[in-house]
Amino acid sequence: MNRRHFNKLLAGIATGALAATFSISSAFAADPLKVGFVYVGPIGDHGWSYQHDQGRLSAEEYFGDKIETTYVENVAEGADAERVIRNLAKSGHELIFTTSFGFMNPTLKVAKQFPKVKFEHATGYKLSKNMGTYVSKTFEGRYVAGYVAAEMTETNKIGYIASFPIPEVIRDINTVQLALNKYNPEAELKIIWVNSWFDPGKEADAANAMMDQGVDVILQHTDSPAAMQAAERRGKYAVGQASDMSSFGPNAHLLSVIDEWSPHYIHQIQAVMDGTWESKAMVEGMKEGAIVVPSFNSAIPADVVANAEQIIADIKSGSLYPWVGPLKDNKGELKVAEGVALTFHELEQMDWYVEGINAEIPK
Numbered sequence: 001m002n003r004r005h006f007n008k009l010l011a012g013i014a015t016g017a018l019a020a021t022f023s024i025s026s027a028f029a030a031d032p033l034k035v036g037f038v039y040v041g042p043i044g045d046h047g048w049s050y051q052h053d054q055g056r057l058s059a060e061e062y063f064g065d066k067i068e069t070t071y072v073e074n075v076a077e078g079a080d081a082e083r084v085i086r087n088l089a090k091s092g093h094e095l096i097f098t099t100s101f102g103f104m105n106p107t108l109k110v111a112k113q114f115p116k117v118k119f120e121h122a123t124g125y126k127l128s129k130n131m132g133t134y135v136s137k138t139f140e141g142r143y144v145a146g147y148v149a150a151e152m153t154e155t156n157k158i159g160y161i162a163s164f165p166i167p168e169v170i171r172d173i174n175t176v177q178l179a180l181n182k183y184n185p186e187a188e189l190k191i192i193w194v195n196s197w198f199d200p201g202k203e204a205d206a207a208n209a210m211m212d213q214g215v216d217v218i219l220q221h222t223d224s225p226a227a228m229q230a231a232e233r234r235g236k237y238a239v240g241q242a243s244d245m246s247s248f249g250p251n252a253h254l255l256s257v258i259d260e261w262s263p264h265y266i267h268q269i270q271a272v273m274d275g276t277w278e279s280k281a282m283v284e285g286m287k288e289g290a291i292v293v294p295s296f297n298s299a300i301p302a303d304v305v306a307n308a309e310q311i312i313a314d315i316k317s318g319s320l321y322p323w324v325g326p327l328k329d330n331k332g333e334l335k336v337a338e339g340v341a342l343t344f345h346e347l348e349q350m351d352w353y354v355e356g357i358n359a360e361i362p363k
Helices: 003-030 048-066 079-090 101-113 138-152 169-184 199-214 226-234 262-276 302-319
Strands: 033-038 067-072 095-098 117-122 131-135 157-161 188-193 217-220 238-241 253-259 282-283 334-336
Touching: 033 262, 048 067, 048 238, 048 262, 067 079, 079 101, 095 101, 095 262, 101 117, 101 131, 131 253, 138 157, 138 217, 138 238, 138 302, 157 169, 157 199, 157 334, 169 188, 169 302, 188 199, 199 226, 217 226, 217 253, 226 238, 226 253, 226 302, 253 262
Parallel strands: 033 067, 033 095, 095 117, 117 131, 131 282, 157 188, 157 217, 217 238, 238 253
Antiparallel strands: none
């Protein structure tokens, strides 16, 4: 082979290698960001997990082929959650959202084992270098619902179906009671604990038991529309949880307190893409559009709707905050001094009932 042909061959190889390198680099550049979601219930619960999945779908629509998402539903809190989260981390997911309080410790454990993966845990309070938290101020929506319930009850008996006695659930029960204390002090709040986030049978049984005792407005901190459906069948009222439950009880549905996760998921995915993601505790509410009450039942008097809308406006502006003292617990002990406002961190640790609740918190 003469030198000219040899040089041409080298040039060809170099050109081919450069083209191959460019092709490989382009392929890597085009690889989608893998994002995982872990749900405690089924995406068809029409409540908490359903609404998180709507946020996932919104992110897919927004980013298109720039991301690839995976979700795992019906994940039990505890060892099963740890296994699922670890499998997502091992399979190349760069950002993982875990969406139930009981996923906190499993998420933290896996985060320490996979320091290059970003983790976000919903409703928790533990942080690490590569694990942040996000939570919405659901109590803001509960206060609005408590006001409407106070105005719409005819029996002065309000029902609350509760999941587990953790701070966020206790806080939201208390917020409803604060609204009752202000707008209808004669109303009584009846609480049934079902020890489940999603169990339509238990939720329906709890709703029916309450209505048998005279309850005519039902609120819930559980995820299925079973209570709404039970109220519809019996001509009572109910409030939707986490997503719009109006289709399950057109007559019963007073309002729904909706968790809107789409902006958070889109923002945080973009932050990972941009390299600006950081571990922090994110708390958002009505002002940020994370808690939404989009509509009211036409059966609600116009003045009550107007007042509810004003409450929402005041919460957004900051002129109304339910957790300002003086506040006593249900044993008469002063817990919050006059003029003092509880911080969100303090609300996250709540383990007492406010004045007016005639019950004990389960141990």
